[in-house]
Amino acid sequence: MLKGLSWISKTMLLLNVVLVLTTLMAYLLPFLAPKWFPILSVLTLFLPLFLIFNLLFFIYWFIQFKKYIFISGIALLLGITFINKFYNFKETVLPVSNSDFTIMSYNVRLFNKFKWDLKANIPKQIANLVDEKKPDILCIQEYSDFEQTRFSNYKYQHIFKEGKNIIVGNAIFSKYKIIDKGKITFPESNNNVVYADIVKENDTLRVYSMHLQSIKISTAIDDEDIQQMDENKTRTILKRISKAFTKQQIQAELIKQHYQDCKYKKVICGDMNNSAFSYVYRTIKGSMEDAFETNGAGFGKTYNFKYYPARIDYILVDKKMQVKEFETLNDFYNSDHFPLLARLNFSKEKL
Structure with missing residues (x-):
């Protein structure tokens, strides 16, 4: 042969x-x-x-x-x-209608509380972005006690923060009325999920803002380490990632168990800290639509990792709803993540 x-x-x-x-x-x-x-x-x-x-x-x-x-x-x-x-080869943008609404998801990295980025006024820049894009619903991950804006244009809010040395959590801001809200806490983890039931006209939507266990890849590999990877460092990184994935499995199953009891249409937003090829992604997504797969373009990179176009943040949409537009704002560098923005409709309109 x-x-x-x-x-x-x-x-x-x-x-x-x-x-x-x-x-x-x-x-x-x-x-x-x-x-x-x-x-x-x-x-x-x-x-x-x-x-x-x-x-x-x-x-x-x-x-x-x-x-x-x-x-x-x-x-x-x-x-x-x-x-x-x-990778999506062609972006799909469907016509705008009066019943559409927009949702943004963004891991803000504690609003740069510990000065990872030397740019000035990052909290204000994030607030300006929100004012510019005007999402009807805003989901924030790594929301901290350091914010210099309360996103005051949003009448309805659900904020959950906790911690001893570092106060951090998730938040949902809405222009539409929130009639119920709560959280999902994870065992042996500082990560969590918040959710809110939001009423828009005659429809009610359950929105989740999630932040799953971090694999801490950015702290494991820096510019010098990438050139000097030895066996011990590689083994340490692999153990760290595999341990995080095991925790994420438990977290994903808790999220799925929670939303299975929901009678409303649902959207799950946030930082999954895992790829779209993982058990964790498959478990949370279930039969829902991935807004990037439906309407996105290019690599859909959501994490600012120099060596790889990582997509670890998602907007997952109930299959009974319609994704009409999706965008990853890759030109907005004010966190280690990029904001996601989607235009949705409660029902699948005939085109």
């Missing part, structure tokens, strides 16, 4: 087989609880790279006119449903 292949092609074939087996394993991980395979669950973070490398191998064998093109070809075919989870 390998006769006539140069040593370069034999090496490429071996690497290709290993890549495809790893890719197929990553395909299965969204269906397997992280507590069963905590280290392997880290592979879901790199699935986009696996798909890209498979495409490169596909092109390589095509140029070589070799039959081994089918190895990565099959892997790409099996993973075709994963592609628009990390």
Whole structure:
């Protein structure tokens, strides 16, 4: 089978087989609880790279006119449903109607309380963005006691903050009346979820603002470390991520259990701290629509990580509703996350 292949092609074939087996394993991980395979669950973070490398191998064998093109070809075919989870080729914007409403989700990183960013007046800049975009519903993660604005244009608010040394939480601001509200607390974690039941005309909407366990990847890898990764550092990072994913599994299952009892249409916003290829994402999303997949464009990068277009923040929408527009505001650098903005409608309008 390998006769006539140069040593370069034999090496490429071996690497290709290993890549495809790893890719197929990553395909299965969204269906397997992280507590069963905590280290392997880290592979879901790199699935986009696996798909890209498979495409490169596909092109390589095509140029070589070799039959081994089918190895990565099959892997790409099996993973075709994963592609628009990390890259959308065409943005969809549907016509505006009077019954539309907008929702923004943003992890504000404590309004720069500890001066991670040296830019001045970051809380004011965030407030100005909200004033400019004028979302009808605003979901904030990592909301702190340091805010210099109360988002006073929103009559209805639900804010939950807690902590000893660092006061942090989640918040929901609404131009429409909030008739009920509450929170979901997580065991052995400072992270949580807040929710509010919001009335708009004759419809009621349950909105969740979530912040799941952080994997602390930005503190694990800095500019110098990326050039000097040794075995111990790699092992430490993998253990940290796998431990966080195991906690996220519990948190995701608690969120799903909570919203299953909700009789209203629902939208889940916030920082999941995990990829769209994970068990955690699949559990929370359920049958809901991912606004980026439906109407987004490009990579949909939501976390300002230099080495990778990470999408870990989401707006998930009840399938009975319609996503009419979605945007990730990647030109707004006032946090380690980027704001998300979606235009929704309570019912799927005929076009």
